[in-house]
Amino acid sequence: MNFNDLNIFIGIYETGSLNQSAVNLGYAQSNLTARLKKLESEMGTLLFIRKYNGIVPTQNGDKLYYFAKETLQNLEILQKAFESQGKSILISELLLNYDLNQEQSIDIGRDSVSIKKMRDIPIEAVKNKYDAIYSFQKIVNLRGFKETKKVLSAFYLSSDGKGHPENHQFFVNCDKTCPFREKTLNEFSDTQKIIELDSFENIINCVENAQGIALLPDYLLKTKKLQKWDEEKRVMPYYVYD
Numbered sequence: 001m002n003f004n005d006l007n008i009f010i011g012i013y014e015t016g017s018l019n020q021s022a023v024n025l026g027y028a029q030s031n032l033t034a035r036l037k038k039l040e041s042e043m044g045t046l047l048f049i050r051k052y053n054g055i056v057p058t059q060n061g062d063k064l065y066y067f068a069k070e071t072l073q074n075l076e077i078l079q080k081a082f083e084s085q086g087k088s089i090l091i092s093e094l095l096l097n098y099d100l101n102q103e104q105s106i107d108i109g110r111d112s113v114s115i116k117k118m119r120d121i122p123i124e125a126v127k128n129k130y131d132a133i134y135s136f137q138k139i140v141n142l143r144g145f146k147e148t149k150k151v152l153s154a155f156y157l158s159s160d161g162k163g164h165p166e167n168h169q170f171f172v173n174c175d176k177t178c179p180f181r182e183k184t185l186n187e188f189s190d191t192q193k194i195i196e197l198d199s200f201e202n203i204i205n206c207v208e209n210a211q212g213i214a215l216l217p218d219y220l221l222k223t224k225k226l227q228k229w230d231e232e233k234r235v236m237p238y239y240v241y242d
Contacts, residue, residue: 001039001042001043003071003072003075005035005039006068006070006071006072007025007068008021008025008032008035008037008039009036009047009064009065010065010068010069011025011031012023012036012048012055013057013061014177014234016054016055016056017054017055018032018033018036018055025050026035027131033193036048038039039183043060043064045060046058046060046061047060047061047064048061051112052098060236062159063214064077067239068135068213069121073095083105084216085110086107086112087111087112087131087132088111088114088129088131088132089106089111089112089113089114089130089131089132089133089134090114090116090121090124090125090130090132090133090134090135091106091114091115091116091121091133091134092115092116092117092118092121092134092135092136093115093199093200093201094118094173094178094200094217095136095222095238096113096115096134097200097217098152098217098219099134101218101219101222102152102217103203114130116174117175118135118136118137118173118177118178119175119176119177121133121134121135121136121137121139122135122137122139124138124224125142126139126141126142127240129227131242132239132240132241132242133145133239133240133241133242134239134241135239135241136177136178136179136236136237137177137236137238137239138239139239139241142241144239145242146241146242147239147240147241148239148240148241148242149237149238149239150237150238150239150240151235151236151237151238152218152235152236152238153218153219153233153234153235153236154180154213154215154216154218154233154235154236155215155216155218155228155229155230155233155234156208156213156214156216156223156228156229156230156232157194157207157213157214157215157216157220157221157226157227157228157229158207158212158213158226158227158228158229159207159208159209159210159225159226159227160224160225160226160227168193168212168213169193169194169195169209169211169213170186170194170195170196170212170214170215171195171196171203171206171211171212171213171214172184172194172195172196172197172203172214172215173196173197173198173199173200173203174196174197174198179236179237180215180216180236181212181214182195183234183236184214184215190210197213198229203216204220204224204226207226208224208225208226210236213229215234217236218233
């Protein structure tokens with residue numbers, strides 16, 4: 001017996017007719033009759049008495065009806081409770097801000113979000129249980145998850161409205177696993193001044209205040225007072241495990 005059997009039984013009980021129940025539930029009457037006989041066999045009791053004008057529940061049929069109604073109501077309550085719990089998510093500060101502004105796959109009001117440094121994501125992913133993991137690093141030996149590779153667009157950005165900064169210093173995250181840091185160092189470390197900061201938000205604030213330039217996601221052009229320092233788009237890959 002499963003939950004669908006209980007739903008079928010309730011339909012038969014409330015209509016008092018196999019034919020009407022078959023129409024309501026979208027079954028052939030012969031299939032519905034077979035399901036009812038199987039249910040009676042599993043329960044070891046007669047649930048309905050067949051009469052010329054329909055079917056009438058037995059005392060045990062009445063008992064099963066109240067049990068079935070309560071069980072399905074409790075199941076619905078449990079499902080709603082599970083839905084309201086949301087997902088447990090492991091993510092970095094930068095990817096969280098990107099998702100909230102672009103992808104919007106995370107419900108910040110319902111999901112339980114754990115924010116870690118980029119370098120700590122792979123270790124944390126195997127230490128604790130999460131429903132979804134967002135990482136710039138590909139995580140190997142992570143079982144039970146589907147890996148989806150995605151990309152975000154980035155540009156070197158500077159302050160909007162204050163002109164390009166005269167001092168071409170570049171801000172990077174001090175996290176050595178940050179792909180924005182890695183790309184900036186590869187492209188400018190030989191000729192430009194590099195300043196390390198400890199958070200994504202601090203980098204944005206410094207760039208907005210015309211203190212320098214940083215490689216940042218392009219959605220910030222819409223949400224912050226920033227402009228493109230150059231027109232070349234950089235594509236930054238990241239991974240979602242769920």
